[in-house]
Amino acid sequence: MKHSSFKQWLGLPLLVTVFVCCLLFWIVLGILIGHWGILLVATICLYLLMVLIGYYFLSVLFRSTDEALATIKRFTEGRFTLNTAERWNNSSNPLNDELYRLSEYLQHTKRSFEFQQDQLGALIENLGSPFLFIDRHGTIRLANELFQQTFELKVDPKQERKYDEHLTDPILIRLIKDALTLKTEVHHSLVVPIGIQRYHYDVYCIPIRRGHGHSKGLVVIFHDITRLKKLEKIRKDFVANVSHELRTPVTSLKGFAETLLEDPTIDESERNKFLTIILKESDRLQLLIQDLLELSKIENEHFRLDVEKTDLGVITEETIDLLAEKARRKKIDIDYNKQGLGVVLGDPTRLKQMFVNIINNAIAYSPEGSHIKVLVMEQASEVLFRVSDNGIGIEKSEIPRVFERFYRVDKARSRNSGGTGLGLAIVKHLTEAHEGRIEVESEPGQGTTFNIFLKKYKHK
Template sequence: MIHHIVFQFMAILSGILLVLLLGAGIVLFLFSGHLLLVSVVLISTFLLFLFIGYFVIRNFAKPLDESVRMIKQFTAGNFSTRTYIDKPKSTGQLNRHLNELGESLQKTVKLSQIQQDQLETLIENIDSSLLLIDMDGHLRLANQTFQDMFHIKKGDWFHKNYQYVLHDEEVRNTIHESIVNETIVRQSVILPLGIERRYIDIYCAPIKHGSSHAKGIVVVLRDITELKKLEKVRKEFVANVSHELKTPVTSLKGFAETLLDEEMKDENIRKKFMTIILRESERLEALIYDLLELSKIESDTFQLNWQEVDLSKIVDETLELLQEEAKEKSIDIQSGAKGHTVIEGDPFRLKQMFINVITNAIVYSPEKGFIHVHVEGFPRTVEFIVKDNGIGISLDEIPRIFERFYRVDKARGRNSGGTGLGLAIVKHLTEAHNGRIDVRSEIGKGTTFKIIFPRSQE
């Protein structure tokens, strides 16, 4: 481009010079009368001018071309390019400033990239869900914690309206209030996520610059379930334990006092009372054992005995232990295995889990019912599935069945000798194995428990 301008400029100068030389030639010819000599002198002068002019202007054009090239690189986002500083003062000063500009821009871009990386790392690694919503209600940003919490992929939320992404009405209403009023709104809600109910603290704040209208809102969803659980456990633990201990202790005391009565002579009644005392003692022992087990599992020092375990073999051993219990209710238990069912786990704890889940199925199944126990191996996971045709669990109760002392059918649970801690133990041991639980149930038709174990542990 610069060379093109230079050639145009030289053409104009050459034209002007040619006219001047022709005029000078005519004057010299009139005074000297030697046409050939005058012509040679004029042509030589013209050619010398062109030669000198070309090299002089070329020295200015080349650095200018470099400057243009450098500006084009800046426009394309390449701020690392540099040019040489030549001798002419004007072009050298221009190139010097361009080099300084490139260095400054490169530092600015690098600093901006570092700050962007830091911000992205912060957003992706905070333990709360973070959303950025524009004033039209479209999701512009959602961190990984949000996607993990709600089991949503990026394609399911990106640039979509929050009304279609977030299904809980309380959450939608809280966000709507913040958008409409352009004010900070805070609300606590209970969300059913999978098999659990999660306590979520919602904080919505408008994005404003000065007194202008909001450009969007930031939504922070903080999971405070563990804090709520701790608070609830502290409040209810003494009451629950006292309630569970009340029946066996009362029975033990009452029957012991009766047996101590000197007028009690009937041996059959004495034997019956002694049997009841034994049964209540066993129930009390089971409750204490489960409380100690749960306390041990929840402690920071709890460790699993990791080794390769075949889940199908653990199931067979478990069913042998529970065979008599199932026969008492004429329950038909069928089992099966498919694929490779070996995982890394603790065999003792796995058997403890399976006993609790299958025992629950026996307790809550009707006489002459059926239970199907199945283990199936997949490339990265192995699934343990227990399906029964028992009383079923309502949708509202499913998130609560893993709470301590919670029973779907309280009378049947106590009469069976259950402590109400079995599924709480199962949940904690599943988490210790880095697995997850899925529960599907329908009232009057039965329940399906599925525990999904990773094949190997990191």
């Protein structure tokens, strides 16, 4: 009801009623007393007095009503704040006093609601898992940022689009549909291809219920188990590879030992040949076990480096001297160059172990008469150790796998050279232990370059 209509509804009938009452009073007294002139004047004065009194009370009532209606209108617009001046002006009116108390209550309720909304938003955004909220009609009402980034979707709840209009995976759509239909929790493992990657998720569709089993909607949470799946695959591959790598030398040892024991007529030269093979396979088995133990030690959480100020140039020269004979037998020249000081804070023994593996691989995979370039170069905040060869090279798709355990670019050549397939895995872990990084550049038939970046030593 508008203010003017309220005044018309209340003011005009009240004035008419007062006038009628005064007129009746004047007629009755006139009949009883008979002095019509005096009674008329008295009645008019009484009427005017009553009008003035009525006007005063009506004006107070109208002002209070207008203020109350204005305050209620502000509340409906979401503005619940009343300042002290407004409180003081309205203090004489119990209605406005109650409206002020209502204002304080609404402000408190609004702050509590906003705080809870902020908490809920922070919780959902920092959940660490993709998250969806779907109402009982199948409309997506909320999707956290991680869900949108992971599935490369832009979800705008204002558009009120159905879940099957956003999602494309048929299994996921079926899971959500089953959960909405059956109104019960649904759990399923899902493989989601995103780009060139395949992600593994445990998907939980959980209905949100209220009284009498009515469902308000559905919460969908995606737990990323991709890393666990990869670790499980690595573990299985590791067991299979270890079994295979151990079986080969053990079979050779057993076969030649049985031959020597069962055939005493074998001549001396043949016997020596068999014993040489047994010794070679024993050395290979010992090296494999040694590398396995070394890798296990490096990966242990209690593994620590004995760091000290170390000159990479000195370590590199010692490594080249150590492998010089092997390079000479293949007629391979090693060209070493140093630029800058090349001083880092590292473990000299472990650094030499890394360099031996890298340069030894370069020698093993390079043809006879080729060249290997070794560089130690000081940069702004790092020291670069680089080894380049012109060997068989690595396919681009295979480069990410070279640091896997037992991975070999050329299995036959690696075994003939005495490799275990664990060298680069050890190098990678030791590089990370030094807080460095390793990069590989390669072209099939053109050669391979390994770059190891280590933090430069800073003088205190």
